[in-house]
Amino acid sequence: MxxxxxxxxxxxxxxxxxxxxxxxxxxxxxxxxxxxxxxxPPENGGGAPALLGFLSRTNVGGLLNIGVNEPVSFNTPGVQVGDDIVVLNDTTFSLQRPGFYVVQFYLYTVAATLLGTVKVQFSGTAAPNPNDVPFSLLLAGVNLSGAVAFEAKTPGTLQLVQTGLGLSLSTSGTNAVILIRRIA
Incomplete structure (x- = not known):
């Protein structure tokens, strides 16, 4: 027994x-x-999942006018953890591995900007899916921010693309920030 x-x-x-x-x-x-x-205890020391990859970049400098279907520039390196997310140039990032990613962005506009819109694009298609409504600026002179979580089934490229009439970013200091995380 x-x-x-x-x-x-x-x-x-x-x-x-x-x-x-x-x-x-x-x-x-x-x-x-x-x-x-x-x-x-979990290997990462807490209850949250371990961070698999992280990259941050900013754009610092004078007035930046972004035309229709042009990507936003991020000319200043920030923090990078791991090699899952690689900078190809100031506007394009390479996601090296399939997985789940979270992208956050902050754009600081000038008072005279047009009411532009932006989309997070993965390999030329809006993420998380092509039918997503873009993030729209409702009031000139304030920041435009957003966050997107999506699954990258294959490696590919990532850009933040201006899809509206136009967008002018602030003339001094940091005028754009992007944070990209691979979470699974």
Whole structure:
């Protein structure tokens, strides 16, 4: 007869938990089943998934006028973690591996800008899908920001493209920021 005390034990391969009945207890009046150990902390030190890749870039400089279907420029390096995201030039990034990505951007416009729109494009198609509505500037002189999460099924290129009438970014300091993360 086995002990009927159930234990929850961590599984190393999947990181999940399974419930088992302790196999070594002998039939006794009082079962002396050992207590389960605390599961080890996740390898990245917290409950959130480990960051697989990260890249940040900014655009610093004078007035930047962006025409229809032109990509936004990011001329200043920021932080880079890993080699999943590579800078090809000031406007184009290469996503080296399939996976799930999150892209955030911030554009600081001038008061006289047209009410432009932008889309995150992966290999020439709007992400996460071609039918997505672009992010629109509703008031000139304020920032235009957005975030997109999508799955890249193959390696490809990423750009932030101005798709409206036009967009003028601020004349001093940082006028554009992009953050790209590979999360899975």
């Amino acid at each position: 086995r002990c009927h005390k159930k234990m929850v034990v961590p599984t190393k391969k999947t990181g999940g938990l399974k419930i088992i009945i302790h196999p070594t207890c002998q039939p006794t009046v009082t079962c002396q089943c050992p207590q389960p150990q605390e599961p080890p």
